[in-house]
Amino acid sequence: MPQLDRQPAAEHGAVKTILEAKARGYKTILTLKYPYNRVPFPKAGGEEYQRQLARTDAVLPLVMGKVDILVIGNEPFIESRQQDWNPNFNAFYEGLAKRVIAYRNQHCGAQCATALYMGAMNKLNNPKWRTATTERWMAFVKETPELAGVTIHPHLGAIEQSKAFLDYVLPRMRPEQKFIVTEFSLIWWWQQNMKKPVAPAFADKYQAPRTAQNWQIIKAALETPFPKAQWDEYLKMSPWFENRKFYLANQMKIFRETGRLAVATYGFKQGSSMSAKWGPDKTPWLLNSVFAGRTIRPEADGTAAPNYMWFDQFKRLQNK
Numbered sequence: 001m002p003q004l005d006r007q008p009a010a011e012h013g014a015v016k017t018i019l020e021a022k023a024r025g026y027k028t029i030l031t032l033k034y035p036y037n038r039v040p041f042p043k044a045g046g047e048e049y050q051r052q053l054a055r056t057d058a059v060l061p062l063v064m065g066k067v068d069i070l071v072i073g074n075e076p077f078i079e080s081r082q083q084d085w086n087p088n089f090n091a092f093y094e095g096l097a098k099r100v101i102a103y104r105n106q107h108c109g110a111q112c113a114t115a116l117y118m119g120a121m122n123k124l125n126n127p128k129w130r131t132a133t134t135e136r137w138m139a140f141v142k143e144t145p146e147l148a149g150v151t152i153h154p155h156l157g158a159i160e161q162s163k164a165f166l167d168y169v170l171p172r173m174r175p176e177q178k179f180i181v182t183e184f185s186l187i188w189w190w191q192q193n194m195k196k197p198v199a200p201a202f203a204d205k206y207q208a209p210r211t212a213q214n215w216q217i218i219k220a221a222l223e224t225p226f227p228k229a230q231w232d233e234y235l236k237m238s239p240w241f242e243n244r245k246f247y248l249a250n251q252m253k254i255f256r257e258t259g260r261l262a263v264a265t266y267g268f269k270q271g272s273s274m275s276a277k278w279g280p281d282k283t284p285w286l287l288n289s290v291f292a293g294r295t296i297r298p299e300a301d302g303t304a305a306p307n308y309m310w311f312d313q314f315k316r317l318q319n320k
Contacts, residue, residue, distance in 0.1 A: 001034050001055040009058040018067060028067045029182060029265065031119065031151075032056065033074035034096070041084035044091035053099055060100065065108045069180065069263070071151055072097045073119025076137075077129065085133040093118070094140050101146045115262075117180055120151040125164040138172035149177040149262065157188035159244075159251055166258055181255060181264035185288040186247050193240040194218075195280055202237040206230060214238070215280045221295040222275050231296045232308040241287070241308075248313040266314065269304065270294040290314050 009015055014030070022028045034052055042048035063070065073079075073093055080089060097118065104112055118141050123129040141150050150169055154162045162184070169179055194215040203210045208217065217234060220226075226234070235241045248266065255261045267288040274286040275294050286294060290311050293304030306312075 001032060001052060001059075004055045004058055009055075010062055015059065015062055019062070022066055022068075027263070029069040029071060029180070029263070030063055030067045031071040031074045031182065032059065032096075032100075033079065034076070034093075035074075035079040036084070037079045037081060041080050041089055042092065044088050044095055049092060049095065052096060056096060056099055057103070060103045061107070063114070064104055065113050067114055069115050069117060069148075070100065071117045071119050071180075071182070072100055075120050075122055075153060077134070078122050085131055087133075087136070089133055090136045090140065093137075097140070097144070097147070101144070104146065115148040116146060117148055118150050120153040120182065121165065121169060122153050122155075124152070124168045125154075125156065125161040130168060134168075135172075138169065141177070142173050147177070149173055149179050149260075151180050151182055153183040154181065155183065155185050155187045157186070157192065159186070159247060159254070162251060162254055166254075170258060170260060178260045178262040179258075180262045183267070184251060184264065185267065185285075186244060187283060187285060187288065189240070189244065190284045190287045193238075194282075194284055196240070198234075199237040199239070202234055205233070213280065214240075215278070215282070215284070218284065218286075218295065219278050222278055225295055225297045228296050228305045231292060231305075235287075235308040245309040246313065248310055249317065252317055266290065266310075 004012060018028050018030050036042065073096070076089075076093060077085065097116075100116060104114065104116065108114065118137065121134065121137070124134075138150065141147050150173065152165045152169060154165045156162060173179075195213050197210065198208060198212045198214055198217050200210055202208065202217075203212060208220075221231060221234075235245075252264060255264055267285065267290065269291045270286040270289045270293050274289075286292070288310070289307055291304040292307040296305040296307075299305050
């Protein structure tokens with residue numbers, strides 16, 4: 001949202017792209033992001049709050065009734081400091097939500113095509129992230145009839161940890177409300193294995209030192225992208241990946257079995273930020289991607305190659 005101070009909302013890349021996608025027949029979700037993770041959180045009703053209302057007001061006429069889902073707040077708890085998780089934090093976001101709801105009621109009506117969700121809950125598998133502030137967040141979702149539900153972002157070290165997210169949010173919503181999952185992954189499991197030695201079989205086959213660590217193999221692929229067969233073998237020969245290669249399907253099964261999943265979306269491509277300043281402590285988001293355009297050489301037609309295992313599961317999940 002702060003980016004709207006530099007250009008009209010209609011010219012912002014996210015707005016333009018999502019409206020183009022909708023015009024081409026795709027289902028769309030737009031998230032309104034209000035970041036305050038590096039500064040003190042502003043006061044509800046204050047000057048910065050008014051600026052956020054104005055930014056929001058600039059976007060709503062462009063997208064309301066057009067996007068399928070509008071999410072109020074991206075990752076509010078990550079995009080703020082923990083010392084700011086207090087009643088003012090809740091009041092700030094509740095005020096923004098009420099502004100969006102009022103606009104929807106006035107300009108889009110009861111049959112509006114845009115469903116409203118409150119932004120994503122993070123790290124609910126950690127008790128420190130389940131606080132009076134998250135309780136009030138969920139209470140607001142439950143008591144507000146115009147809200148269709150809440151978003152969760154379960155980035156995990158083990159698939160079992162996703163249960164904590166569902167056990168927290170589902171009982172705290174009305175029975176007809178649902179959850180959406182706009183991000184999910186096993187990122188912290190991948191992270192745990194980055195400084196471990198590469199699989200000996202891969203090292204021997206591709207003349208890498210057996211002492212090389214996984215982050216170094218990925219670094220080599222980023223510097224000189226591997227042929228697809230080599231990248232696939234790297235992941236296939238790595239027990240830490242191969243033993244979790246059906247994560248995408250298994251996680252979706254858990255979400256769908258609740259009967260209350262509205263939609264889940266998954267990381268699609270290896271972006272530039274994922275590979276920038278690559279090193280042993282870099283979070284390996286690029287392992288999640290459906291397409292591996294930075295670690296695998298392009299296909300013969302120039303398009304990005306699909307990542308090992310994720311692409312086939314992703315396709316099958318569309319057909320259910």
